[in-house]
Amino acid sequence: MTNGKFFLGRQELLGLAILAALIFIVLPASIDIFRLNLIGKYLTYAFVAIGLVLCWGMGGILSLGQGVFFGIGGYCMAMFLKLESSTPEATKIQSTPGIPDFMDWNQITELPWFWVPFNSLAFTLIAIFVLPAFFAFIIGAAMFKRRVGGVYFAIITQAIAAILTILIIGQQGYTGGVNGITDLRTLLGWDIRTDSAKYVLYFLNGALLIGVLIACQFVLKSKLGRLLVAVRDKEDRVRFSGYDVANFKIFVFCFAAVLSAIGGAMFTLQVGFMSPSFVGIVPSIEMVIYCAVGGRLSIFGAVYGTLLVNWAKTTFSETFPELWLFGLGALFIAVVLVFPNGLSGLYRTNVAPAVDRWLGRSSTSAKPPLEDPQAAE
Amino acid sequence: MNTLGNNTDFLLSIENLSVSFDGFKAVNDLNLYVDENEIHVIIGPNGAGKTTVLDLICGRTRTTDGSIKFRNKELTEMKEHEIVREGVGRKFQNPSIYEDLSVFENLEISFPRGRNVFGALTFKRDDEVIARVNEIAEMVFLDELLDTQAALLSHGQKQWLEIGMLLIQDPELLMLDEPVAGMSVSERKQTAKLLNEITKGRSVLVVEHDMKFVEDIAHRVTVLHQGKILSEGSMAKVQADPKVIDVYLGH
Numbered sequence: 001m002t003n004g005k006f007f008l009g010r011q012e013l014l015g016l017a018i019l020a021a022l023i024f025i026v027l028p029a030s031i032d033i034f035r036l037n038l039i040g041k042y043l044t045y046a047f048v049a050i051g052l053v054l055c056w057g058m059g060g061i062l063s064l065g066q067g068v069f070f071g072i073g074g075y076c077m078a079m080f081l082k083l084e085s086s087t088p089e090a091t092k093i094q095s096t097p098g099i100p101d102f103m104d105w106n107q108i109t110e111l112p113w114f115w116v117p118f119n120s121l122a123f124t125l126i127a128i129f130v131l132p133a134f135f136a137f138i139i140g141a142a143m144f145k146r147r148v149g150g151v152y153f154a155i156i157t158q159a160i161a162a163i164l165t166i167l168i169i170g171q172q173g174y175t176g177g178v179n180g181i182t183d184l185r186t187l188l189g190w191d192i193r194t195d196s197a198k199y200v201l202y203f204l205n206g207a208l209l210i211g212v213l214i215a216c217q218f219v220l221k222s223k224l225g226r227l228l229v230a231v232r233d234k235e236d237r238v239r240f241s242g243y244d245v246a247n248f249k250i251f252v253f254c255f256a257a258v259l260s261a262i263g264g265a266m267f268t269l270q271v272g273f274m275s276p277s278f279v280g281i282v283p284s285i286e287m288v289i290y291c292a293v294g295g296r297l298s299i300f301g302a303v304y305g306t307l308l309v310n311w312a313k314t315t316f317s318e319t320f321p322e323l324w325l326f327g328l329g330a331l332f333i334a335v336v337l338v339f340p341n342g343l344s345g346l347y348r349t350n351v352a353p354a355v356d357r358w359l360g361r362s363s364t365s366a367k368p369p370l371e372d373p374q375a376a377e
Numbered sequence: 378m379n380t381l382g383n384n385t386d387f388l389l390s391i392e393n394l395s396v397s398f399d400g401f402k403a404v405n406d407l408n409l410y411v412d413e414n415e416i417h418v419i420i421g422p423n424g425a426g427k428t429t430v431l432d433l434i435c436g437r438t439r440t441t442d443g444s445i446k447f448r449n450k451e452l453t454e455m456k457e458h459e460i461v462r463e464g465v466g467r468k469f470q471n472p473s474i475y476e477d478l479s480v481f482e483n484l485e486i487s488f489p490r491g492r493n494v495f496g497a498l499t500f501k502r503d504d505e506v507i508a509r510v511n512e513i514a515e516m517v518f519l520d521e522l523l524d525t526q527a528a529l530l531s532h533g534q535k536q537w538l539e540i541g542m543l544l545i546q547d548p549e550l551l552m553l554d555e556p557v558a559g560m561s562v563s564e565r566k567q568t569a570k571l572l573n574e575i576t577k578g579r580s581v582l583v584v585e586h587d588m589k590f591v592e593d594i595a596h597r598v599t600v601l602h603q604g605k606i607l608s609e610g611s612m613a614k615v616q617a618d619p620k621v622i623d624v625y626l627g628h
Contacts, residue, residue: 223491223500226482230475237473237539240435241487242461242546251494 007221008214010359011352015300016213023206033195040202040270042310043209045070047263049291049302050216051256056288057296058225059252060232061149065157066260066287068164069132071279073261075168076131078181078274079115080124081192085185101183106173115174121188128265129258136257140250147246149235158281165280180275184268192269205266209303212259216299219255228252289328292335294342301344308343388413388580389434389550394443396433403429405604407443411550411580416572418583418591420615421601422625427584428470430601431552434582435467436460447550462492466548470555472535476528480519480538483527484510487542509545516575517541518567533564537571544575551575552582557590569593600625 008016027039048066056062088098096109103111117123139160143153168175176182184192191197219225230238231245239245268274277283286309294305309331317324339345389411396404404426411417419427432438434445436457445452452460461467475483488509491500514520517537522530527538536556543551556572557565565587572581572594585591591598591612598615600607602625608618615621 219498222498223486224494224497226478226486227497229477230486233475233477234473236437236469237475237542238486239457240437240461240467240469241542242458242489242492244456244458244493247494248497 007218011355012217014355014359016210019213019300019303020206020210023209024203028199028202033198036202037198037270038314039307040198040205041267042307043205043303044263044267044270045287045290045310046209046303046306047212047266048256048260048287049294049306050212050299051259052288052291053296053299053302054216054219054228055252055256056291057298058220058232059228059249061249061253062154062288063157063253063256063284064154064281064288065159065161065284066256067279067281067284068157068161069136069257069260070264070267070283070287071164071168071274071276072132072135072257073128073264074268074274074278075175075181075264076118076124076127076261077265077268078184079118080121081184081187081268082181083111083115083119084187085183100176100181102176102179102181103173108173112174128261132257132261133254136254137250140253141246144246144249144253149249158284161279161281161284165276168276168279176275178276180273180277182273182275184272187269193272198270201266201270205270208262208266212262213299213303216259220299224248224251286328289332289335292342293331295344295347297341298344298347301342301347304343387411388415388448389582390446391430391434392444392446394430394433394440394445396429396438396441402604404433407601407604407606409599409606411582412597413580414576414578416576416581416583416594416596418585418595418598419601420585420588420591420598420625421607424603425601426604427601428554429604431467431554431582431584434460434552435465437467458492461546461548462489464547464549466543466546466551468536468539468543468551468553468556470558472532472539474527474530474535474538474542476526478527479523480514480525480527480530481510481523483538484513484541484545487545489546513541513545516544517571533560533568536560537568540568540571540575548579550580550582552584554584555586556583557585557587565590 023043028036031039048070052063052066082100086098086100091097091099091101091104094101094104096104099108099111118127139157143149143156148156169178172178186192192201227238227243227248231248235245264274264278267278290306290309291302292305293309294303295301309328312331313324313328316327335342341348387410389409391407391409394404394407394409395402407426407430409430419430421427429438433440434452436452436455440453443453447460447463447465450463452463452465455463475486478486485502485506488506490506491497510523511520514523517540519530519534519538519541522534527535530538536559540553540556553572557568560568569590572583575581583591583594595612597610598612599609600615600618600621607624608615608621
């Protein structure tokens with residue numbers, strides 16, 4: 001039985017330890033701050049990929065719109081930082097000092113009402129959790145209560161990602177338009193552009209990621225985790241066992257949305273800007289690819305998949321900028337055809353039994369749920 | 378047989394039930410009653426509406442007209458999971474189990490506790506759950522296979538597992554759709570024994586084709602034909618009914 005007294009088994013503790021060692025020791029010790037900052041940026045996508053493991057891998061709900069929630073988190077943080085850097089002194093050359101520069105360029109003379117609360121860091125931090133959950137709840141309730149699922153759900157989430165992008169670009173005066181919200185400088189007076197700040201943010205991001213992994217492990221090891229797999233396998237059976245299936249789907253969709261938003265907020269802090277190019281259809285699908293490459297059934301796999309794909313993206317697009325997109329497409333096809341359970345699937349079949357023996361226990365816990373989640377609905 | 382008394386005496390009473398799909402009446406003005414502790418079998422030719430009746434009771438299909446009362450509580454307006462919580466369990470025709478989970482986990486999920494999101498997050502596998510799962514597993518002949526992944530079970534074992542998943546909910550009315558379809562002779566005998574055992578303290582409504590099996594278990598038989606009741610009573614009486622012989626048993 002996988003369910004011992006504690007929700008972290010030996011395999012999981014080992015996985016956490018290796019990942020923590022990689023993030024906190026190996027990488028900072030071996031690469032410069034520029035590259036480390038890049039890794040930090042990749043790791044913010046890992047939050048999204050982990051959410052997709054729960055939502056898609058376990059629950060069979062494929063969302064092609066996770067960029068929406070990444071964007072909500074990122075924009076919340078960006079709005080706060082932008083307001084902080086738009087003091088009347090810093091913006092005194094504008095026709096309306098004290099408002100973000102792009103508003104001034106768009107002949108807006110007053111801070112819009114929905115920007116006002118983002119003067120408060122406390123409000124911003126709460127919004128990063130509450131807004132995506134609320135938004136996901138609305139979408140989830142509207143879809144899952146009506147039993148919309150599978151491909152239809154994927155298409156609708158994709159449409160929402162497209163709508164949000166168009167909205168952001170169209171409402172340039174309120175959102176910064178296609179350029180996004182740029183020129184972010186300080187967090188409560190602390191300059192986030194310095195090397196030391198980048199180190200601090202990188203470690204904060206890593207710690208949050210480890211925390212999120214532990215939280216996900218808790219969910220997966222609870223009965224709710226097994227229920228998600230059950231819903232993916234035989235939704236009707238779960239329903240006729242006395243469960244309101246829609247509520248569980250809404251929960252996991254909201255949970256994944258909040259994880260994505262945390263990633264988005266950390267992205268803004270580390271990269272220093274937020275734009276609609278991280279919200280729309282293409283980034284959302286790329287995030288699904290990270291998850292698929294890592295293995296949609298493993299939260300650890302999702303992290304490594306994200307790192308690998310992004311590393312490849314950076315390396316190849318530096319050398320062959322035109323070929324990268326083809327490479328990404330080929331990678332996705334290869335994952336689907338050759339190793340459908342991704343890196344973690346390869347790990348589970350080839351490495352995990354040996355690790356289990358080494359840890360001194362039988363290999364009963366390494367049972368890969370192999371059912372195809374795309375067959376949901 | 379139509380001298381039906383007070384409704385309140387029945388566990389389940391279906392009255393004037395109709396459902397039509399695009400004008401086709403799959404069930405037409407049906408009246409059906411299930412007593413406490415009764416094994417009631419519905420038989421009939423293909424397309425007679427047998428499975429549809431079960432679907433209507435458990436809320437999978439919405440009724441067009443009529444009423445379904447369980448312990449005098451109207452089920453037609455309730456959601457599926459609410460009907461289950463009232464005490465109606467349903468087994469599907471094809472074994473419907475969670476293939477990726479172990480036999481133990483399959484049974485555990487059906488244990489009637491922690492059925493909302495928060496309850497599922499905080500659900501503890503305590504002694505009560507383990508004892509109950511073991512007890513049910515023994516009843517359905519799967520006590521040796523608790524750690525086996527459900528996908529690896531034989532067809533008959535999958536059917537038993539699903540029956541076990543229903544038993545652990547302890548429903549007052551258990552509905553089984555062709556429980557012995559695809560089973561071997563010995564599995565069939567074991568299933569008949571199992572059904573006779575589990576009917577203590579609950580009622581069972583069975584849809585079945587296998588006449589030998591029906592004879593073994595049925596207290597009362599209803600013959601459906603084109604969405605209507607053709608005959609009702611004991612197996613012997615139904616088998617002797619010329620109308621039934623004509624359309625169904627025949628030859």
